[in-house]
Amino acid sequence: xxxxxxxxxxxxxxxxxxxxxxxxxxxxxxxxxxxxxxxxxxxxxxxxxxxxxxxxxxxxxxxxxxxxxxxxxxxxxxxxxxxxxxxxxxxxxxxxxxxxxxxxxxxxxxxxxxxxxxxxxxxxxxxxxxxxxxxxxxxxxxxxxxxxxxxxxxxxxxxxxxxxxxxx
Numbered sequence: 001x002x003x004x005x006x007x008x009x010x011x012x013x014x015x016x017x018x019x020x021x022x023x024x025x026x027x028x029x030x031x032x033x034x035x036x037x038x039x040x041x042x043x044x045x046x047x048x049x050x051x052x053x054x055x056x057x058x059x060x061x062x063x064x065x066x067x068x069x070x071x072x073x074x075x076x077x078x079x080x081x082x083x084x085x086x087x088x089x090x091x092x093x094x095x096x097x098x099x100x101x102x103x104x105x106x107x108x109x110x111x112x113x114x115x116x117x118x119x120x121x122x123x124x125x126x127x128x129x130x131x132x133x134x135x136x137x138x139x140x141x142x143x144x145x146x147x148x149x150x151x152x153x154x155x156x157x158x159x160x161x162x163x164x165x166x167x168x
Contacts, residue, residue, distance in 0.1 A: 006041055008157045011166050018162065027099075027142035027159040031118035034104055035087065040068065040097035040116030041153040044146060044161070048072040049133035051079040051102075057086050059135060064095030068116075068152045072139035073102025077120060079127045084109025091115045097154060101141040116154055 011024070018024035045067050047055050056071055069090070073081045082098060084106030090098060090113070097116030103123040104110055110117055138147045146152070146161050153160045160166075 006153050006166055008153055008155050008160045011153060011160055015166065023163045024166075025144040025161050027144050027161065029158055030120060030142050031099070031159065032121060033117075033156075034107060034110045034119060035097070035115045035117035036111060036113055037097065037116040039155045041151065042066045042068045042096040044068055044070050044148060044150045044152050046070050046072070046137060046139045046146060046148050047133060047135050048137055048139050049081065050074045051076050051081075051128050052130050052132050053081045053086070053127040054129055054131040055133040055135055056081055057089070060086055060090040060093060060095060060098075062093065064090065064093045066094060066096045068097045068099065069095060070139060070141060070146050070152065071098065071100040071102065072141050073100055075120065076102050077123060079103065079125045080105035080123045081127050082110070082117065082119070083126065084113075087113045087115060087117065097152070099141065099152065099154070099159065101139075118154060118159060
């Protein structure tokens with residue numbers, strides 16, 4: 001189920017009708033690049049949490065099958081929602097990438113993992129462990145509404161979300 005790498009700029013140029021209709025959305029350029037995989041794409045799984053990564057870990061413990069986890073962390077810059085251990089877990093379980101509307105920590109460890117990670121920044125404080133949040137709910141991240149099952153494409157130019165898989 002892993003998608004082929006797709007240049008986001010070319011995808012925008014070739015699919016202007018999808019941009020006009022809202023089927024293809026570009027996320028605002030607010031993310032920093034982490035992880036060893038600079039290009040990644042796949043079907044989306046969503047989770048909404050706030051300064052608590054219990055549900056993030058629970059999802060990444062599942063087989064990723066080339067999917068991308070989109071974490072709406074409420075934009076909090078006060079705690080990290082992903083660290084090196086969970087990034088390694090995601091890599092080992094076959095996830096293509098993780099996009100976090102929040103922070104990461106253990107940046108050097110994350111950068112050693114063969115997974116794509118985008119986050120607002122890094123912060124040394126770990127998350128809470130209450131298990132509060134919502135899996136598989138629509139989220140709004142960087143100006144775009146994102147739902148389970150949509151497709152996400154990330155490269156050096158940015159991040160696109162499409163209602164369906166794009167052709168290369």
